[in-house]
Amino acid sequence: MSQLTISNSILDTIGSTPLVKLNKIIPQNLSHHQFFAKMEYFNPGGSIKDRIALAMVEAAEKRGELKPGGTIVEATAGNTGLGLALVAAVKGYKCIFVLPAKMSGEKRALLRAYGARVIITPIGVEPEDPRSHYSVAKRIAASIREKTNNCFYSNQYHNLDNMELHYNMTGPELWNQTNGEIDVVAAGVGTGGTLSGVSKFLKEKNKDIKIICTDPVGSILYDLYYHGKVVDPPGSYKVEGVGEDMLPDNCKLGLFDDFVKVNDQEAFSFTRKLATEEGLCVGPSSALILVGAMKYAATLTKPSKIIVFMPDSGKSYLSKVFNDQWMVENKLETEENMKAAFNIEVMAEEEMKNY
Numbered sequence: 001m002s003q004l005t006i007s008n009s010i011l012d013t014i015g016s017t018p019l020v021k022l023n024k025i026i027p028q029n030l031s032h033h034q035f036f037a038k039m040e041y042f043n044p045g046g047s048i049k050d051r052i053a054l055a056m057v058e059a060a061e062k063r064g065e066l067k068p069g070g071t072i073v074e075a076t077a078g079n080t081g082l083g084l085a086l087v088a089a090v091k092g093y094k095c096i097f098v099l100p101a102k103m104s105g106e107k108r109a110l111l112r113a114y115g116a117r118v119i120i121t122p123i124g125v126e127p128e129d130p131r132s133h134y135s136v137a138k139r140i141a142a143s144i145r146e147k148t149n150n151c152f153y154s155n156q157y158h159n160l161d162n163m164e165l166h167y168n169m170t171g172p173e174l175w176n177q178t179n180g181e182i183d184v185v186a187a188g189v190g191t192g193g194t195l196s197g198v199s200k201f202l203k204e205k206n207k208d209i210k211i212i213c214t215d216p217v218g219s220i221l222y223d224l225y226y227h228g229k230v231v232d233p234p235g236s237y238k239v240e241g242v243g244e245d246m247l248p249d250n251c252k253l254g255l256f257d258d259f260v261k262v263n264d265q266e267a268f269s270f271t272r273k274l275a276t277e278e279g280l281c282v283g284p285s286s287a288l289i290l291v292g293a294m295k296y297a298a299t300l301t302k303p304s305k306i307i308v309f310m311p312d313s314g315k316s317y318l319s320k321v322f323n324d325q326w327m328v329e330n331k332l333e334t335e336e337n338m339k340a341a342f343n344i345e346v347m348a349e350e351e352m353k354n355y
């Protein structure tokens, strides 16, 4: 067990997350590989985004963009908001977050619990549309800045402090944790910061490490990587936090070695398996990344050590992937499967007498 210490604030507990070997979920045909999950829900705000939240705020403070009592504004799928809200609570800033309506109720409630203001925007609008969460966040930030000259629009998609953090922190952390024994790293792209920063660091150490982006069906990134343009127009998908309808500055496609497409059905059924077979109650994007990593691993003959990022916790999705009715209604599982495998039945009074 590592030495236990006292933290000066909750912010000191960000990072140094566990790397956990997957034991039961990997099919027999891939058993010559080893898969390790980077468990980012161990961060205090429950996701990988705590890392960049602290880094972006500290960089803004250094630049003088954010001063005591100021306001932080962000367009977020929820997790960056949670990280920023945590940092803001400790440092005494106000927060406003703009989320597309797709994001789970649990994330909205948690943001409010940290004292943040939450604004919901419609889904299915272009990024440039004035109603998109990007556009609304930008307008709110500009208006507060004009009035107070003390507002930080953290702009996680295009603010390169994001990628820089993963280059300086997450990449070295993985390298040290594995003694450099890594063949493949898989993650998704939300802003691209994780995969780009980690790739830049690891490839400087060992250019043979393969960096795999797992992309949901409906995201445009796969097309941009392989065709240099959008072939299939962006579509909707239910996994949160990964995939894009635009190319963020933090997403450096040249640092990736391959892309694998994964659909909602695959991601959602593996989310349930990760909880019941490995004890890892993670969000659907973690399962999407694992499925993508397994598809890529099937092309490798050499036994490989494969790192799979697991960006957040399943607790944020109890009303979705862990809700049988929601799974059936959204055609992600059949009623029969849900009943057979996961349904929590109320024990009949007659049966109760046996206990």
Ligand SMILES: Cc1ncc(COP(=O)(O)O)c(C=O)c1O
Pocket (backbone or CB within 6 Å): 047, 048, 049, 079, 187, 188, 189, 190, 191, 192, 193, 194, 195, 240, 241, 242, 283, 285, 286, 289, 309, 311, 312
């Ligand atoms: C829920 C979630 N948050 C964050 C990330 C990482 O995203 P980013 O590309 O913004 O670093 C991912 C993808 O791996 C994700 O699934």
